[in-house]
Amino acid sequence: MSIYVLIHGAWHTGDELADVAGSIRAAGHKVHTPTLAGNRPGDPKTVTLKEAIQSAINYINDNVLSDFVLLGHSYGGMIISGVADQMPDRIRRLIYWNAFVPADGESIDDLSPSHYVALFDEITAKDSSVMLPFPIWREAFINDADLATAESTYNKLNPHPIRTLKDKIELTNNLAELHIGKSYLNAQQDISMPHSLPWHPRMSEKLGLFRLVEMQGSHEVCFTNPSLLAKKIMEAGRE
Amino acid sequence: MSIYVLIHGAWHTGDELADVAGSIRAAGHKVHTPTLAGNRPGDPKTVTLKEAIQSAINYINDNVLSDFVLLGHSYGGMIISGVADQMPDRIRRLIYWNAFVPADGESIDDLSPSHYVALFDEITAKDSSVMLPFPIWREAFINDADLATAESTYNKLNPHPIRTLKDKIELTNNLAELHIGKSYLNAQQDISMPHSLPWHPRMSEKLGLFRLVEMQGSHEVCFTNPSLLAKKIMEAGRE
Amino acid sequence: MSIYVLIHGAWHTGDELADVAGSIRAAGHKVHTPTLAGNRPGDPKTVTLKEAIQSAINYINDNVLSDFVLLGHSYGGMIISGVADQMPDRIRRLIYWNAFVPADGESIDDLSPSHYVALFDEITAKDSSVMLPFPIWREAFINDADLATAESTYNKLNPHPIRTLKDKIELTNNLAELHIGKSYLNAQQDISMPHSLPWHPRMSEKLGLFRLVEMQGSHEVCFTNPSLLAKKIMEAGRE
Numbered sequence: 001m002s003i004y005v006l007i008h009g010a011w012h013t014g015d016e017l018a019d020v021a022g023s024i025r026a027a028g029h030k031v032h033t034p035t036l037a038g039n040r041p042g043d044p045k046t047v048t049l050k051e052a053i054q055s056a057i058n059y060i061n062d063n064v065l066s067d068f069v070l071l072g073h074s075y076g077g078m079i080i081s082g083v084a085d086q087m088p089d090r091i092r093r094l095i096y097w098n099a100f101v102p103a104d105g106e107s108i109d110d111l112s113p114s115h116y117v118a119l120f121d122e123i124t125a126k127d128s129s130v131m132l133p134f135p136i137w138r139e140a141f142i143n144d145a146d147l148a149t150a151e152s153t154y155n156k157l158n159p160h161p162i163r164t165l166k167d168k169i170e171l172t173n174n175l176a177e178l179h180i181g182k183s184y185l186n187a188q189q190d191i192s193m194p195h196s197l198p199w200h201p202r203m204s205e206k207l208g209l210f211r212l213v214e215m216q217g218s219h220e221v222c223f224t225n226p227s228l229l230a231k232k233i234m235e236a237g238r239e
Numbered sequence: 240m241s242i243y244v245l246i247h248g249a250w251h252t253g254d255e256l257a258d259v260a261g262s263i264r265a266a267g268h269k270v271h272t273p274t275l276a277g278n279r280p281g282d283p284k285t286v287t288l289k290e291a292i293q294s295a296i297n298y299i300n301d302n303v304l305s306d307f308v309l310l311g312h313s314y315g316g317m318i319i320s321g322v323a324d325q326m327p328d329r330i331r332r333l334i335y336w337n338a339f340v341p342a343d344g345e346s347i348d349d350l351s352p353s354h355y356v357a358l359f360d361e362i363t364a365k366d367s368s369v370m371l372p373f374p375i376w377r378e379a380f381i382n383d384a385d386l387a388t389a390e391s392t393y394n395k396l397n398p399h400p401i402r403t404l405k406d407k408i409e410l411t412n413n414l415a416e417l418h419i420g421k422s423y424l425n426a427q428q429d430i431s432m433p434h435s436l437p438w439h440p441r442m443s444e445k446l447g448l449f450r451l452v453e454m455q456g457s458h459e460v461c462f463t464n465p466s467l468l469a470k471k472i473m474e475a476g477r478e
Numbered sequence: 479m480s481i482y483v484l485i486h487g488a489w490h491t492g493d494e495l496a497d498v499a500g501s502i503r504a505a506g507h508k509v510h511t512p513t514l515a516g517n518r519p520g521d522p523k524t525v526t527l528k529e530a531i532q533s534a535i536n537y538i539n540d541n542v543l544s545d546f547v548l549l550g551h552s553y554g555g556m557i558i559s560g561v562a563d564q565m566p567d568r569i570r571r572l573i574y575w576n577a578f579v580p581a582d583g584e585s586i587d588d589l590s591p592s593h594y595v596a597l598f599d600e601i602t603a604k605d606s607s608v609m610l611p612f613p614i615w616r617e618a619f620i621n622d623a624d625l626a627t628a629e630s631t632y633n634k635l636n637p638h639p640i641r642t643l644k645d646k647i648e649l650t651n652n653l654a655e656l657h658i659g660k661s662y663l664n665a666q667q668d669i670s671m672p673h674s675l676p677w678h679p680r681m682s683e684k685l686g687l688f689r690l691v692e693m694q695g696s697h698e699v700c701f702t703n704p705s706l707l708a709k710k711i712m713e714a715g716r717e
Contacts, residue, residue, distance in 0.1 A: 139420075139450040147478040181617075191451045195440035201673035211617040212669045214694075216453075239625040378659075378689040386717040430690045434679035455692075 002069055002092070002237060005032045007056060009074030009099075010165070011132055011157040013039050020222050023230030032068075034059040036079060038161035045129035045159060049107075049167035053082035060090065069237040071095040071185075074192070074219065075160075077203070078102055078169055084178060085171045093181035094207075095236045097229075098190045098219055101203040104171040108164070113197055120162065129159030141192050142220040153223045176208025183211040183236035192219040211236065241308055241331070241476060244271045246295060248313030248338075249404070250371055250396040252278050256312075259461050262469030271307075273298040275318060277400035284368035284398060288346075288406035292321035299329065308476040310334040310424075313431070313458065314399075316442070317341055317408055323417060324410045332420035333446075334475045336468075337429045337458055340442040343410040347403070352436055359401065368398030380431050381459040392462045415447025422450040422475035431458040450475065480547055480570070480715060483510045485534060487552030487577075488643070489610055489635040491517050495551075498700050501708030510546075512537040514557060516639035523607035523637060527585075527645035531560035538568065547715040549573040549663075552670070552697065553638075555681070556580055556647055562656060563649045571659035572685075573714045575707075576668045576697055579681040582649040586642070591675055598640065607637030619670050620698040631701045654686025661689040661714035670697040689714065 004024055006017050014033035021031040037055035038047030056079050060068075070091050072080035077099025084091055100111055109117045120130045132141070137157075138150045145153070175182075184204035193199050204210055213236040215221065221229045243263055245256050253272035260270040276294035277286030295318050299307075309330050311319035316338025323330055339350055348356045359369045371380070376396075377389045384392070414421075423443035432438050443449055452475040454460065460468045482502055484495050492511035499509040515533035516525030534557050538546075548569050550558035555577025562569055578589055587595045598608045610619070615635075616628045623631070653660075662682035671677050682688055691714040693699065699707045 135448060139448050143450045143452065144474070189451050189453050191449075194444055195451075196444055205672055205674055209613060209617050210669075211621045212667050212673075213621065214667050235622070374687060378687050382689045382691065383713070428690050428692050430688075433683055434690075435683055 001028055001030065003030045003032070003065060003067065004069045004071060004233070004237065005034070005060065005065065007070070007072040007076035007079050008033070008035065008039070009076050010160040011039075012073075013158065016153075016156055017222055019226035020230045020233065023227045024233060027230070027234060029234075032059070032063065032065070038164060039158055045125075045127045045161045047161040047164065049078060049082075049164045049169060052161075052164050053079050056080075056083050057086060060087070066090045067092050069093045069095060071097055071233060071237070072099045073097045073222070074099050075108060075164065078108060078164070081171065081175060082169055084175065084180060085173050088173070088178050088180055091180050093183060093237055095183045095185055095233060096203065096207070097185040097233070098187055098192070098199045099203065101175065101206040102169045102171070103206065105168050107166055107168045109166055110168070111203070113194055120165065124162050125159065127159075128162050130162045130165075131159045132157065142218050142223065143191065144189060144218040144224045145220070149223060153220065176206065181211070182207040182209070183213060185232055185236045186212065186214045187217040187219065187221050188214055189217055190219040240267055240269065242269045242271070242304060242306065243308045243310065243472070243476060244273070244299065244304065246309070246311040246315035246318050247272070247274065247278070248315050249399040250278075251312075252397065255392075255395055256461055258465035259469045259472065262466045263472060266469070266473060268473075271298070271302065271304070277403060278397055280397075284364075284366045284400045286400040286403065288317060288321075288403045288408060291400075291403050292318050295319075295322050296325060299326070305329045306331050308332045308334060310336055310472060310476070311338045312336045312461070313338050314347060314403065317347060317403070320410065320414060321408055323414065323419060324412050327412065327417050327419055330419050332422060332476055334422045334424055334472060335442065335446070336424040336472070337426055337431070337438045338442065340414065340445040341408045341410070342445065344407045346405055346407045348405055349407070350442070352433055359404065363401050364398065366398075367401050369401045369404075370398045371396065379458075381457050381462065382430065383428060383457040383463045384459070388462060392459065414445065420450070421446040421448070422452060424471055424475045425451065425453045426456040426458065426460050427453055428456055429458040479506055479508065481508045481510070481543060481545065482547045482549065482711070482715060483512070483538065483543065485548070485550040485554035485557045486511070486513065486517070487554050488638040489517075490551075491636065494631075494634055495700055497704035498708045498711065501705045502711060505708070505712060507712070510537070510541065510543070516642060517636055519636075523603075523605045523639045525639040525642065527556060527560075527642045527647060530639075530642050531557050534558075534561050535564060538565070544568045545570050547571045547573060549575055549711060549715070550577045551575045551700070552577050553586060553642065556586060556642070559649065559653060560647055562653065562658060563651050566651065566656050566658055569658050571661060571715055573661045573663055573711060574681065574685070575663040575711070576665055576670070576677045577681065579653065579684040580647045580649070581684065583646045585644055585646045587644055588646070589681070591672055598643065602640050603637065605637075606640050608640045608643075609637045610635065618697075620696050620701065621669065622667060622696040622702045623698070627701060631698065654684065659689070660685040660687070661691060663710055663714045664690065664692045665695040665697065665699050666692055667695055668697040
């Protein structure tokens with residue numbers, strides 16, 4: 001039995017990981033799917049990256065978790081990097097699932113293609129949130145879904161606090177040198193990052209020695225194939 | 240119900256797409272598989288790229304087609320790019336299946352490795368056609384077939400008009416800016432373009448926002464796995 | 479019926495290919511799995527690359543083999559390149575399975591990331607052998623196994639003669655110009671070479687015209703999925 005803590009991506013909450021969590025629980029594990037500060041209903045959208053990371057740390061402390069597998073999806077990679085930096089001894093293994101792997105001082109914007117940065121800057125709302133336009137969601141995030149699934153899942157998303165994409169992370173440790181197991185879980189048809197500037201190996205190799213696990217699917221396998229995702233998370237997370 | 244127009248690649252005719260068309264029809268769609276000028280029995284091999292594109296436009300006009308999904312395979316990517324440039328309002332979505340995506344003024348030769356260009360120049364026949372040598376077909380085009388399939392399918396090919404590989408396309412619009420849905424369908428073991436100079440993402444990302452769909456197989460999945468190809472075309476072609 | 483000669487990788491012996499050989503034999507073929515000089519029980523670990531190549535040639539001569547398919551795994555790619563250079567007329571086809579493809583004068587160290595070279599230099603034993611550290615085996619070589627399989631297979635490995643990694647191969651012929659069929663069999667999740675410096679197409683395209691066959695799995699599919707490996711070897715090895 002292992003304990004999994006799954007950290008969602010931008011525009012998501014932990015609720016959208018319910019199906020995958022269910023499949024992992026069915027295999028005998030404990031699973032937590034907290035929602036980060038900034039993505040909870042009613043949260044101010046001025047939340048900073050540091051505050052979002054702190055909200056994950058608070059969750060772990062409140063639930064007195066240790067020896068757990070900590071997974072981050074997409075933006076969640078920034079969060080788990082920040083958590084691991086502050087409490088490495090509590091974590092058994094990190095799993096980056098098509099997730100950002102930052103060096104000290106890097107932001108998501110630093111790691112993203114400039115067309116995303118320009119677009120998000122242009123469409124940021126007055127409350128400091130940014131919403132992903134549906135056409136990008138449909139074609140580049142959930143390209144393996146039919147239209148009905150693309151629409152129903154889009155309706156579950158929430159505007160994301162833009163500062164968490166712009167803030168540069170502060171890390172005391174080099175992730176590659178932390179004595180924690182590291183896995184990178186890569187969905188092969190994920191083009192939310194263009195394949196000319198891909199998740200893997202561009203992000204994964206910043207981890208130093210890591211375990212690669214791959215699966216078919218888009219950036220949003222949590223919606224299009226949660227049972228496959230659960231299986232692959234368990235392959236990535238096992239000893 | 241959707242209407243699909245499937246445009247074959249070099250050395251092929253529409254007849255070789257009969258199996259995949261049959262699978263798409265069985266799912267309730269209408270499918271057209273015209274043969275381009277230059278590849279029809281008896282056609283002169285001096286056909287130009289412009290004439291080949293015009294033959295596709297004529298077919299669409301003659302059949303009074305609109306709101307259709309237009310797919311191009313390999314060389315067919317040049318053709319559908321030319322068609323989309325001239326009648327964007329008639330097309331619902333473009334699918335490039337391991338196909339060339341040209342910018343204005345680019346030819347297939349411009350987008351191909353120099354060893355192909357040199358080879359084809361050397362073996363061009365007096366009638367301005369070029370035939371693909373069997374060893375290249377067997378190893379780099381239909382690498383997922385057994386020898387009997389490689390041979391029987393090779394016997395269906397026809398010499399290809401060399402000018403269509405050399406002519407630079409004239410495009411009025413930037414494909415990435417056309418308001419048409421765009422998909423790229425990529426067979427992962429397709430080495431007809433070397434993977435150091437690959438179809439995807441080198442061609443696909445010229446489309447701007449596009450949907451990626453991938454499948455196992457070589458450049459010639461139409462022969463080696465037509466039902467998988469049909470399934471993936473429908474994933475690429477749906478709303 | 480074909481004859482297959484399977485050449486193991488570094489740290490391995492032919493014995494570890496027993497399962498895959500069994501599956502190929504079950505399909506009606508003959509299979510040889512010799513162990514190279516330097517990896518046989520009791521062999522001195524000062525063996526050179528030239529001596530290891532010679533041991534494969536001796537095996538082929540002793541067994542009077544001809545018209546066979548010669549496969550090399552990893553380090554085995556150096557060996558089959560050396561064998562093919564010396565007896566090209568005896569070989570029907572070469573299969574490089576996530577294997578090194580050297581040019582004349584290249585060593586494995588020349589083709590490997592510098593962190594491996596530095597590490598192996600640091601941990602070379604007094605008898606001139608080097609052992610792969612378990613954490614690298616577990617995460618980067620057999621990433622698709624559970625821990626029990628990773629451990630039990632690690633216990634089958636033997637320290638590898640370091641000179642075979644450092645010696646520069648002598649080749650009279652350019653592999654790409656040898657009139658032998660060539661296939662590259664690539665396991666997609668093999669990160670024993672980092673994917674920023676990958677097996678395919680970095681090694682494969684040195685073969686000139688070659689057939690690509692791919693499969694799911696790590697560098698050690700011989701342990702984690704021998705029946706899939708056997709199937710893919712037969713696809714790579716057929717006419």
